[in-house]
Structure formats: structure tokens, C-alpha cells
Amino acid sequence: MDQESILIVEDDGIIAAYLQDTLTRLGYIVPEPVATGEAAVAAAVAAVAAPPDLVLMDIQLAGAMDGVTAAERIRMAFDIPIVYLTAFTRESQLQQAKMTAPYGYLVKPVSERELLATLEMALYKHNLDRRLRQSEEWLTLALWGADLGMWDCDTRTNTVLYSERWAEILGCSLTEITPNYASWEDRVHPDDLPAMQEAFNAHLEHRAPFYESEHRLQHQDGHWVWVQAKGKVTDRDLQDRPLRACGVLLDISERKRLEEELRQLAATDPLTGAFNRRYFLHSVGKEISRAQRYARPLTLIMFDIDYFKRINDTFGHEQGDEVLRNMTTRIRQRLRHSDVLVRWGGEEFMILAVETSLSQSVALAETLWAALRDAPFADIGAVTASFGVTEYRPDETLDQWLKRVDDLMYQAKSKGRDRVCYSGESAA
The missing domain is CATH 3.30.450.20 (PAS domain)
Structure with a gap:
């Protein structure tokens, strides 16, 4: 057994000497007993660097401070277990003593066996309580840190x-x-x-x-x-x-x-903020399946900025990038929430219009076409685009559908640009 120290607070010199001799023989370190509550508090304060492991406290003491008051003072300042020792067992006294949360209560005269058992249990329980408090503190810190x-x-x-x-x-x-x-x-x-x-x-x-x-x-x-x-x-x-x-x-x-930002970065074009080709290919399959299952209309609008290379060569790539950003903003302002605007590559863009018939998409394309040609860009002038519009056919593959809309857009280009073509006919 590790040597643990016990402070005896007892005003009867004979009992104090007996307790000191007994506890020393049992292997405890026992400093000189004190006889008053004031002395008990002073002894605890004086031994702050190495306080006693337990205080064996008589309740009735010489001096103005009784054992219960002394125990309260010690427990407020130090984590030291108290075991009471008294010749009195009045109920009121017991209730007062309980308020200080003692670790034991011995009635005089006490046998050596009872003394040893009570002190060992008090020290053991206090050690468990201390470890529990430490675990709770660690848990609190872990929860706070996390x-x-x-x-x-x-x-x-x-x-x-x-x-x-x-x-x-x-x-x-x-x-x-x-x-x-x-x-x-x-x-x-x-x-x-x-x-x-x-x-x-x-x-x-x-x-x-x-x-x-x-x-x-x-x-x-x-x-x-x-x-x-x-x-x-x-x-x-x-x-x-x-x-x-x-x-x-x-x-x-x-x-x-951050996850949403990463999803946006993976799905959008960094220059214009429009969805990228990868996102389009991920989404269009689901929309095709839905259109086939419920026989609902689904259309594509593809457009390409006219003479964009000339803009870059004449005004520089920074101005070209600004045209792409500005144009994307103008287009997006005129789309519905369900429409998917995609930068297909370079100056080519695509709009996937769900629940939209060919005539409705042609009307939308003409609105976008007019919005571009009727609002010149600063320092550049009017910027136009060529549009192709087509509705999905249930018997065709995605590649076939994309080729049809691409052909319609190039048909608009071949007819002089700055126009909308659909189903092989010009709507400009």
C-alpha cells in the first residue's frame, strides 16, 4: 500500500495519541494531530504543496470552530475527503455533517478494525470520485474541442x-x-x-x-x-x-x-458560371428517361456567338471573356428555373428546356436572339449569335439528338448567321 497521509483533528489528547499510534502502525503517514477547527484549516493551508490524503475530524472541538465548520472550509479550498469521528449521534448533528459530503462517520470508541475499514473505503471511494471527475473534465474538454x-x-x-x-x-x-x-x-x-x-x-x-x-x-x-x-x-x-x-x-x-461549393465547381464553367458539359451529360439522361416515360416534351437550344474569333483578335481575350460572362448573365435572366444553361465549349452554349415544346423553345430562342442583338456591348458593339432548336424524338439516341441540334445551328450559320433555325427551316 502506498503511504497515504491522514490529518487527525481531535481535542482529546489521549484519543489523538491512540489514533496516531494506530494509524502509523497500519502504515499511514500521520502528522502531529491538531485540537481545533482553526488549527485544522491552518494545517491544510500550510500543507498546500502536499496536503493530507484524508482528514479524520472530530465534530466537537475545543475553540470557536467546530469540526463541521472546519470540514466545510477545507472542502471549499481543497479536494480532501473528510471522515467524522464523534461520541455523539444526534440526528440534527448527522444532518449537519451530511451537508459537507463526508466519506465516513465513526462513533467513539472505534475499534482498530472499523477504523481501518472506514479509512480504506473512504480513500478508495475518493480516488474513484477523483478519476470520475477527471474523466468528466476530459470529456467536457473533448466535447468543447470537437x-x-x-x-x-x-x-x-x-x-x-x-x-x-x-x-x-x-x-x-x-x-x-x-x-x-x-x-x-x-x-x-x-x-x-x-x-x-x-x-x-x-x-x-x-x-x-x-x-x-x-x-x-x-x-x-x-x-x-x-x-x-x-x-x-x-x-x-x-x-x-x-x-x-x-x-x-x-x-x-x-x-x-464547402461540399456545395465543390459540387458547383465540378458542375459549372469557372468563367461564365453556366453548367459544364459533364453536368449536362449527367442530367440529360434522366430528363430523356422522364420524357419517354411520361410522353412529355423536351427540347434543346444550341447557339454559337458569331465572329467570336474576330472579337478576341481585335479587342483581346480579356474583352472576349467579358463578352462571354455578360452574355451568360443576359441569357440566364430570361430563362426559367428549370432550364439548364450549359457552356458546351468555347463560344458554344446549350439550353436544355424541360417540359417545353418546340414552338415554346423557338419563342424562347427568338427572345434570346433579340436580347443579344439589340443590346450592344461597350467598346465592341452588337454581338449576335446563331441558334438551332429541336425537340427530342423518342426513337433517337442522345448522340442523334445532339447532331440534329448542331446541324440546325450550323444551318443558321450558313444562312448568314444572326438567326434561329428549327426543324430545318429558318425562323429569323
Whole structure:
């Protein structure tokens, strides 16, 4: 056994000497006993660099300060366990002593065996408490460092305890959140709620080893916060029904924002912001399948800026890039949300118009054609484009459809540019 030190606070000299001799013989380090509460506090303060491991405290002491008051003072300043030693066992005295959270209570006269057992248990329990507090501190620091909120759910009552960080993620205080599961679900974005519920139930029903869900929660100011929730059932009854589940919540809004930026970068042309060819080829297959399944119209508009090489050669590539950016902005302002504007390559662009007939797309192409030719660019003048428009035919492949629209655009070029061609005829 490691030598542990015990401070004896006893005003009866004979008892103090007996305790000191006994504890020394049992292997403890025992400094000179003190007889008053004031001396006990002073001894603890004086030994701040190496405080005693336990204080054996008589409740009734000589001097103005009794043992309970001295114990309160010591416990406020130091993490030292107290074991009371007294000849009195009045109920009021016991209640007063309990308020100081003692680690034991011995009644005089005390046998050596009882003394040893009580002190060993007190020191052992205090060591466990200290390690538990240390673990809690580490957990708190880990949660703080990881920016995690915690939740603890009683599945029988649907009561959920939330941590302060959980509430902070949503811009509110704990007092503003009702401690139940409904207060969580009520904040989930309607589009995310079914998947979130299914993930939770799947774990409760043993269909998943743990609970994990990414969903949006409504912040106190109304905007949506992306979170990742993880958890696990920690208790089940004899029928294997879940009793308790707990876990963590992490704000992943920034990660979601970066993911969206990466998706945009992968799907869009960096110069104009229009979708790129890769995105078009990914999307058009789904739209073709939908058009075939439901017999709905689907059209393509392809256009190419006229004499664009001349613009670059005359005014420089920076001005050429500005024409592309400006033209894309003008086009996008006249498109519907469902229309997909694509930079096909160089000065060639494509518009995938869903739920749009040929006549509607021709009208749209003519609107775009006029918007370009009737609004000259500064320092350059009028910039025109040649358009081809065609509707998807259920019996053709994508390559065949693309060739038809490409042929129509070059037909517009061959007829003098600055016009719209569709179904092999000029509409300019």
C-alpha cells in the first residue's frame, strides 16, 4: 500500500495519541494531530504543496470552530475527503455533517478494525470520485474541442436532456428548449424528417448498429443549420426494448457549404458560371428517361456567338471573356428555373428546356436572339449569335439528338448567321 497521509483533528489528547499510534502502525503517514477547527484549516493551508490524503475530524472541538465548520472550509479550498469521528449521534448533528459530503462517520470508541475499514473505503471511494471527475473534465474538454452538443433520451417517456452546446448550435438557451424528443423533431426540416426518423427507429429496432443522421434544424432566427447526429442505445429491458439512447450533435453547416461549393465547381464553367458539359451529360439522361416515360416534351437550344474569333483578335481575350460572362448573365435572366444553361465549349452554349415544346423553345430562342442583338456591348458593339432548336424524338439516341441540334445551328450559320433555325427551316 502506498503511504497515504491522514490529518487527525481531535481535542482529546489521549484519543489523538491512540489514533496516531494506530494509524502509523497500519502504515499511514500521520502528522502531529491538531485540537481545533482553526488549527485544522491552518494545517491544510500550510500543507498546500502536499496536503493530507484524508482528514479524520472530530465534530466537537475545543475553540470557536467546530469540526463541521472546519470540514466545510477545507472542502471549499481543497479536494480532501473528510471522515467524522464523534461520541455523539444526534440526528440534527448527522444532518449537519451530511451537508459537507463526508466519506465516513465513526462513533467513539472505534475499534482498530472499523477504523481501518472506514479509512480504506473512504480513500478508495475518493480516488474513484477523483478519476470520475477527471474523466468528466476530459470529456467536457473533448466535447468543447470537437464543438459537440450532447443529448440523452429516455425512450419510455420520450424525455430528452440536451447540453448547453446543443442549444447554442440553434442559437437559444436550454430554458427555451422543451426537454423531449418532439422539441427536436419540430425543428427538423420537413424534407429531412422522414430519413431522420427512419435512421433513429432502425437503430432502436436493431436494424442498424448505431444511429446516424445528417439533417437540417431550424435556428432560432429562422435559418437552417445542417447537423450530424450520432447515438447509440445504452440500456434495454429484459424484452430487449430500448430504455435509453444518448449521443452527440455536430454543426456541419460549414462542411455542407464547402461540399456545395465543390459540387458547383465540378458542375459549372469557372468563367461564365453556366453548367459544364459533364453536368449536362449527367442530367440529360434522366430528363430523356422522364420524357419517354411520361410522353412529355423536351427540347434543346444550341447557339454559337458569331465572329467570336474576330472579337478576341481585335479587342483581346480579356474583352472576349467579358463578352462571354455578360452574355451568360443576359441569357440566364430570361430563362426559367428549370432550364439548364450549359457552356458546351468555347463560344458554344446549350439550353436544355424541360417540359417545353418546340414552338415554346423557338419563342424562347427568338427572345434570346433579340436580347443579344439589340443590346450592344461597350467598346465592341452588337454581338449576335446563331441558334438551332429541336425537340427530342423518342426513337433517337442522345448522340442523334445532339447532331440534329448542331446541324440546325450550323444551318443558321450558313444562312448568314444572326438567326434561329428549327426543324430545318429558318425562323429569323
